[in-house]
Amino acid sequence: MKINRRDFLKKTGQSAIVLAVPAIASSILEGCNNNITNPTSDSSSLPNVNDTYSNGIVKLTVDSSSPISKAGTAVMLNYQNGQLLVDHPSVNTFNALSPICTHQGCLISNYDYGSYQFVCPCHGSRYDVNGNVVSGPAPSPLQKYQAQFSGSLLTVNVG
Ligand code: FES
Incomplete structure (x- = not known):
């Protein structure tokens, strides 16, 4: 057959x-x-701040002149050995996160002040203020570092 x-x-x-x-x-x-031609169109470049680093600890003074003094703000913190995303979601609460996107390693440089989300400029992944993925293609959360705030001093243990 x-x-x-x-x-x-x-x-x-x-x-x-x-x-x-x-x-x-x-x-x-x-x-x-993600079919996104301009993933950062509804977000802004993060302000950059520089601060001190010593023995695995980054110190950032947060006073009234700091771009991160008000709740709802975020900055890119540059220090001797690297960079951190730092956000200020509520009074006396700060988060310090790796700025390296977990999708393909792009530097996360933008923040959406309307939704309080970090935005990756490469393919549009979004992360909340704790580094959790809100929308992909990022597969996992951003690394989070221990941050403490006392008086006007924020200290972050980056190891
Ligand atoms: S590297 Fe960030 S979304 Fe692709």
Whole structure:
């Protein structure tokens, strides 16, 4: 008995695979670029602040002139050995996070002041003030560092 290509694919179930592969590939690619042409359009570049580092501790003075003095703000903190995202979600509460996106390692440089979210400029991943992923393609939260605030001094243990 002679069998044509269509009947062969039906019998072997390969037609479903042939149809599914392009759909799966398309979904993976969408996950990578998220179809966002300008992911930072609704966010602002983080203000940069510089501060001191010694023996694994970063110290930042937060007074009334600091760009992070008001709740709801965030900065990129530059220190001797690196950078940190620091946000101030409520009175006397600060978070210190790695600025390296967990998707493909881009530097997270933007903050959406409307939703209090950090925005990765590469593919638009968003993180909340605790570093948790709000929307991907980032697969995991940002690394969080121990931060303490006393008087007007914020100290972050970066190890
Ligand atoms: S590196 Fe892709 S979303 Fe950040």
